[in-house]
């Protein structure tokens with residue numbers, strides 16, 4: 001039976017970054033590509049959200065807003081009821097985006113030249129944010145094994161022990177590899193950071209997109225017995241298709257970190273709320289559980305489709321089904337292309353906008369990231385274009 005996630009109505013999508021021709025031209029050298037790059041969804045949001053935002057608009061009042069107790073409690077309720085994690089509603093801080101939160105924490109809680117640990121291949125904005133703030137990117141690369149990616153704890157211990165390395169950004173679940181960290185893996189990360197007094201930023205923006213039987217574990221719950229040097233940053237943007245409403249939240253049990261971040265937020269007047277995002281967050285976190293489950297089931301169907309397609313039509317491209325996130329980390333190394341050639345091949349020959357693997361740091365060469373949060377027909381078309389391009393290429397060499 002067709003699902004609402006299959007719908008892709010004809011409309012002008014130029015305002016969306018991933019469909020915007022100028023953006024595609026700038027990043028990929030041409031436009032009109034099937035856009036599987038920026039990590040947002042093509043799906044229409046849940047009907048209850050459209051209703052709530054329509055009612056909010058019809059209220060006709062758009063004075064300055066502040067996060068209400070009800071909004072704070074909705075966020076705390078979501079984390080408690082879905083993940084058993086204790087987020088204290090009244091202590092939540094709000095910023096326009098998760099990247100903003102990460103930048104504030106790095107800028108206020110480390111000094112120029114100090115190191116921030118990341119685990120590549122990982123979300124590229126971590127590296128660019130660290131560099132733009134004049135800090136050093138410190139790599140603790142993931143290890144690729146036959147059974148998927150795992151962390152290198154010996155190396156992490158060494159990096160964390162260096163006095164100049166003050167912060168670690170954990171990506172949980174991990175973008176782009178799709179790993180959902182197990183409690184024992186998180187325990188080791190937390191132990192190492194606590195042992196060396198490294199502030200742990202746990203970026204949990206992908207927390208809700210996890211495929212059974214895997215389960216998301218909140219870092220906060222693991223860290224709590226060890227101390228307070230931890231900040232969880234997240235938002236409802238990825239899970240409910242609302243990054244365009246531009247709002248995120250962060251929680252830390254540390255009063256002193258909270259005060260430091262709060263002062264920054266006030267200094268730069270970032271503490272104004274958006275009327276629509278306030279309504280949206282409260283709505284999705286109170287009413288969105290079932291809708292989210294159905295989106296996860298649809299995404300799982302897309303993953304299965306790609307898995308079957310690659311096995312039968314395109315074995316040269318390999319991937320391991322992700323445990324979480326709507327990103328596929330496609331291994332294209334067997335095509336024998338260098339980074340530049342691979343980017344050109346994907347855009348020019350296959351007509352696809354995929355994120356090049358090398359942008360995710362060490363371990364990314366020869367890979368590409370594909371966002372599968374689109375109707376299955378588009379995913380099918382993308383796979384067919386890729387298979388045809390690979391066939392043409394092998395016919396030519």
Ligand SMILES: Cc1ncc(COP(=O)(O)O)c(C=O)c1O
Pocket residue numbers: 039096097098099100123171175203205206235237243248
């Ligand atoms: C791990 C991770 N963190 C942060 C972001 C960006 O979030 P925001 O738009 O709230 O800055 C993304 C977006 O893809 C992401 O994958």
